[in-house]
Amino acid sequence: xxxxxxxxxxxxxxxxxxxxxxxxxxxxxxxxxxxxxxxxxxxxxxxxxxxxxxxxxxxxxxxxxxxxxxxxxxxxxxxxxxxxxxxxxxxxxxxxxxxxxxxxxxxxxxxxxxxxxxxxxxxxxxxxxxxxxxxxxxxxxxxxxxxxxxxxxxxxxxxxxxxxxxxxxxxxxxxxxxxxxxxxxxxxxxxxxxxxxxxxxxxxxxxxxxxxx
Numbered sequence: 001x002x003x004x005x006x007x008x009x010x011x012x013x014x015x016x017x018x019x020x021x022x023x024x025x026x027x028x029x030x031x032x033x034x035x036x037x038x039x040x041x042x043x044x045x046x047x048x049x050x051x052x053x054x055x056x057x058x059x060x061x062x063x064x065x066x067x068x069x070x071x072x073x074x075x076x077x078x079x080x081x082x083x084x085x086x087x088x089x090x091x092x093x094x095x096x097x098x099x100x101x102x103x104x105x106x107x108x109x110x111x112x113x114x115x116x117x118x119x120x121x122x123x124x125x126x127x128x129x130x131x132x133x134x135x136x137x138x139x140x141x142x143x144x145x146x147x148x149x150x151x152x153x154x155x156x157x158x159x160x161x162x163x164x165x166x167x168x169x170x171x172x173x174x175x176x177x178x179x180x181x182x183x184x185x186x187x188x189x190x191x192x193x194x195x196x197x198x199x200x201x202x203x204x205x206x207x208x209x210x211x212x213x
Contacts, residue, residue, distance in 0.1 A: 005211070006071065007156060009079040009181060010051065011063050016083050017054030020208070022047055044127065047182055047210040049080065055206075061193060064206060073189040077211045079131055079181035088116060088129075088177045095177035097140035102160065102176045105141070105168025112174050114158040129180045130158040130213065136179040142172045184208040 022045035029037045055061060071078055084091055088099035103112040114129040114137070137153045139146040139160060150166040153159070160176065168174050187207035 004075075005077040005156075005183065007079065009081060010067065010184075010208075012081055014051055014054035014060060014064065015081045017056070018049050018051045018083065018208075019053055020047065020049030021082075021084070044212070045125070046212060047082065047184070048187075049082070049184070049208040051206040051208060052204055065191060065193075068186060068191050071186060074186050077183050077185040080184040080208060082182050086181070087179050095136070095138065095179065097138040097145045097177050098143060098175040099177040100175060101173055103168075103174045105170060105172035105174060107170040108167065110164070110167050111159050111161045112176075114160060114176055114178060114180075116180075128158065128213065129178065131155070131181040131183050132158055133179040133181065138177045140175040141166075141168045143175070183211040185211055 024045050025041040027039045027041055029039075031037065051064070055064065067078075070076075087093065088095045100114070100116055102115055103109070114132055116127045116129055118125045118127070132153060132155055134155045137160065139151055146162075146166065149163070151160055151162045154161070158180075160174075162168065185208070187209040188205075191206070192204060
């Protein structure tokens with residue numbers, strides 16, 4: 001059976017108790033003079049999570065088992081809500097149409113990919129956002145909020161497409177605000193259950209890994 005992706009979210013109540021975050025791969029070579037060379041092997045970070053700590057009851061155990069079986073283990077990917085990083089802004093802020101700059105108009109380009117930029121005075125990293133939450137995307141052109149009918153959003157790819165009459169003009173800054181999920185898969189083909197006590201239990205580890213395009 002081929003691999004694929006199910007547009008369904010890992011149970012939110014379990015995701016809130018997870019641990020994990022971005023992982024990068026860096027090669028560090030120590031030189032004979034005591035200095036070192038650092039080279040990144042991955043251009044972008046890849047998120048890893050462990051959802052085992054979110055299990056609180058036997059109902060939670062069953063929810064994970066059912067979800068795992070429906071995904072056929074590692075075969076099918078799914079959506080996961082990162083409790084800390086799931087918006088175009090900070091986790092306790094409200095998304096606005098100007099949170100992220102997603103492109104500059106040229107008068108003919110109608111489609112723009114959602115991105116999120118992490119930046120400070122020292123540098124910046126741009127992350128593609130492919131799984132926006134349905135109904136959460138708001139868009140602006142030159143700081144003016146676009147009407148919902150001016151554009152469409154593909155929630156499976158994160159592409160925003162303006163209708164022909166509303167294509168941004170040359171030099172117009174296109175902004176966006178949104179909520180989003182992370183595309184992940186199970187990083188195991190086996191679920192181990194520990195029934196520690198009556199009507200309770202735990203799964204020591206439920207590793208999830210981000211699916212990169």
